[in-house]
Amino acid sequence: MPVYRYRAISNSGETQQGDAETHDAAAARQQLRQRGLMLLDLREASATPSLFAGFDTSRRRVNSRELADFASGLAALLAAGLPLDRALAAMGREDKRSPLAGVAAKLREAVRRGQPLAQAMEAHGALFSPMQRALVQAGETGGNLAACLQRMAEMAERRVATVEALRSALVYPACLLVMALLSLVFIATVVLPQFHPFFEDAGVAMPLPAEILLGSGDLLRDYYYLLLPLLAALVWTAFRAARHPELRLKRDRLLLRLPVVGPLLAVLEAERLCRLLATLLHQGVALPAAWRLTLEGLGNAAFSASLELVAGLIRRGGDLAGGLANSPYLPATAIDLVAIGEQSGQLAAMLLRAADLIDLDAKRRTQRLLALLSPIVTVLVGALVAAVIATVFTALLSLNQLAT
Incomplete structure (x- = not known):
């Protein structure tokens, strides 16, 4: 069973580091969320470090403008009354050449399986920062997800x-x-x-x-x-x-x-x-x-x-x-x-x-x-x-x- 090394924030604001032994990365994220931790970083401890480990290819392919457009468009669709899964589907069809189109499709699949959007974003940590995921989680908890996404876009x-x-x-x-x-x-x-x-x-x-x-x-x-x-x-x-x-x-x-x-x-x-x-x-x-x-x-x-x-x-x-x-x-x-x-x-x-x-x-x-x-x-x-x-x-x- 693989071991995943994590870095997370507790509700009291303390930074915690440790190892989680689970079947896969998704199970590790779920385990940490059940403990009330907000995930910052998760990687397999046994993985061999790559020569280019310091370079995040996902982040290089998506710039701040694309992230702003994605958050703003999703907020507008939610404010118009669309359910979250349909709004994500629409964002995925809007520009299929954008790397975020594939991400929107994966987020939609996770949401349809019953995952909160913030939890689904954890699988794409290179694109969505811990602060952005915390905003989404707060919006889902308070019922004002569209407003939180608009703040993220701003x-x-x-x-x-x-x-x-x-x-x-x-x-x-x-x-x-x-x-x-x-x-x-x-x-x-x-x-x-x-x-x-x-x-x-x-x-x-x-x-x-x-x-x-x-x-x-x-x-x-x-x-x-x-x-x-x-x-x-x-x-x-x-x-x-x-x-x-x-x-x-x-x-x-x-x-x-x-x-x-x-x-x-x-x-x-x-x-x-x-x-x-x-x-x-x-x-x-x-x-x-x-x-x-x-x-x-x-x-x-x-x-x-x-x-x-x-x-x-x-x-x-x-x-x-x-x-x-x-x-x-x-x-x-x-x-x-x-x-x-x-x-x-x-x-x-x-x-x-x-x-x-x-x-x-x-x-x-x-x-x-x-x-x-x-x-x-x-x-x-x-x-x-x-x-x-x-x-x-x-x-x-x-x-x-x-x-x-």
């Missing part, structure tokens, strides 16, 4: 809008960098080699900057078939290292310490923290479990680590605002609003208010950063091009002196 839409805005703003600087690098490669591999025979015939060395650039061009031209696999190996190693908890924690701490970029990342994480926690509390999830799910939904490990002690404080009956004050990354205004929410019994509403205020601050910081980025990149690219041109002209002047 959060995904917000994330998509932020990413698309950043991508649009980075197109021009990225194009500048690519063109500058291509120009540098062209000069190093095509232009400067034309001068090298003249210096060899004269028995004189080329100027040092030209020698360096020429050597780089020779390396690219003669050993490109080795450099490309080496580059691919470096990228693969970087992705694997990012999956390692300790290395990821060090990387995220370094990112938060960067000037300008670090404070912006902290503000974005603070906004996500307040919004996720407010959404879960608004749907009736208990504060200890909601807090743990919120930390699981954050992207920066260092930011999450600074708030790990808050879970124990909540379980002991302490106030959330006092625990948040120990983090160096949360704005004082957000902490004050959380304290007001706890005192007035409107914690979810105050968290949403704090998330909106932090979102405005994040947008201002992002606009300032992007406004600075274009001129900085332009100056750097101009300096690079000027240095390359100066190198070429130095070589030409040296040739002229040899001729005279």
